[in-house]
Amino acid sequence: MMRNFDQYTKKRLNHYYELLRQKAERIRDHRVNSIYQAYPEIKELENKKIQAGIGQIRNKINGFVEKNTLDLAEIDQELIKMLNLHNIPLNYMEPDYNCKICQDRGWVGNNYCSCVDRVLIEINQQDNLYLPVPGQTFANFDLSVFSTQKNPVFFQGQLSPQEAMRGLRTIAKRYVDKFRDNPENLYLFGTTGTGKTFLMSCIANALSNKGVNLVFIKAVKLFELMAQRRILLNSFSPDPEEQDLVNRKFDLINKTGLLCIDDIGLEAKGLLNTYSDLIVLLDDRYNANLPVIMTSNLKPSELAEDYDERIQSRITGNYQLLMFEGPDIRTRTAKGKMEQDAD
Numbered sequence: 118m119m120r121n122f123d124q125y126t127k128k129r130l131n132h133y134y135e136l137l138r139q140k141a142e143r144i145r146d147h148r149v150n151s152i153y154q155a156y157p158e159i160k161e162l163e164n165k166k167i168q169a170g171i172g173q174i175r176n177k178i179n180g181f182v183e184k185n186t187l188d189l190a191e192i193d194q195e196l197i198k199m200l201n202l203h204n205i206p207l208n209y210m211e212p213d214y215n216c217k218i219c220q221d222r223g224w225v226g227n228n229y230c231s232c233v234d235r236v237l238i239e240i241n242q243q244d245n246l247y248l249p250v251p252g253q254t255f256a257n258f259d260l261s262v263f264s265t266q267k268n269p270v271f272f273q274g275q276l277s278p279q280e281a282m283r284g285l286r287t288i289a290k291r292y293v294d295k296f297r298d299n300p301e302n303l304y305l306f307g308t309t310g311t312g313k314t315f316l317m318s319c320i321a322n323a324l325s326n327k328g329v330n331l332v333f334i335k336a337v338k339l340f341e342l343m344a345q346r347r348i349l350l351n352s353f354s355p356d357p358e359e360q361d362l363v364n365r366k367f368d369l370i371n372k373t374g375l376l377c378i379d380d381i382g383l384e385a386k387g388l389l390n391t392y393s394d395l396i397v398l399l400d401d402r403y404n405a406n407l408p409v410i411m412t413s414n415l416k417p418s419e420l421a422e423d424y425d426e427r428i429q430s431r432i433t434g435n436y437q438l439l440m441f442e443g444p445d446i447r448t449r450t451a452k453g454k455m456e457q458d459a460d
């Protein structure tokens with residue numbers, strides 16, 4: 118049975134396999150180079166082998182054997198002897214593919230290889246790491262869960278929670294509509310359970326549906342990645358594969374059309390260097406006119422105390438600030454489900 122995937126999945130699969138093959142080939146190149154460096158005689162024999170092959174073809178075309186044609190079989194034998202002597206496998210030039218069946222092509226004949234299922238799981242995991250929860254959309258944004266009762270702890274009794282959320286939703290929708298022409302930075306702040314993450318997810322899902330490339334990442338994950346990147350940068354001989362992976366992830370975050378950072382809190386307080394890394398990231402994106410949306414339970418003024426003044430000055434200078442008030446206690450039960458989903 119021929120399997121079929123949608124265009125997006127096909128593209129992702131192709132890209133994934135291409136990277137796998139490139140990786141296997143890079144490792145191969147590295148291995149071959151080190152063998153040649155250690156045993157130049159092997160490289161010389163390989164060169165002779167190529168010349169002999171060319172000679173053979175030339176002889177075939179000319180119809181006679183030139184005097185100085187190298188004997189291919191003889192060179193081959195000598196090469197094998199040399200490889201055995203140094204315990205080098207005869208197929209040392211073959212890349213070590215992940216999947217021996219399809220050689221990381223994903224195809225066998227004209228059908229998908231059995232390794233496709235495993236790759237699909239991995240691709241989905243990668244996606245989920247950087248995408249908002251799919252169900253958190255404007256269509257699922259239920260205003261009726263917010264109380265219509267005005268209450269002194271909520272915007273000094275000026276607005277009911279529902280009116281406040283309606284206002285925030287309007288701003289969020291307008292943000293989506295104006296995104297192409299005027300991509301702005303947003304800072305959504307307020308106590309836990311007020312729907313900040315939910316609203317940011319609504320924006321992200323709406324823009325993702327419009328084809329905007331975006332990364333949606335928990336602040337903790339981002340800080341972990343930045344710390345890992347720093348360790349690799351400072352390490353004497355970093356694992357090139359690991360470094361490559363971390364750099365690629367960071368590059369994706371740095372250059373994506375919209376970066377959504379969820380829950381900037383105090384989690385990264387121990388990792389002091391990551392603050393300067395965050396500042397560099399924010400500045401890079403600001404200079405490239407690439408927007409950022411952040412959610413946090415810290416007020417902008419608290420950012421300076423608990424985080425870093427340089428971060429606070431950037432947020433207050435370059436971000437539109439959206440305040441979420443604490444939930445009305447009387448509506449907590451009704452809002453329970455949304456809170457769980459949201460924050």
Ligand SMILES: [Zn+2]
Binds near residue numbers: 218230
């Ligand atoms: Zn395969």
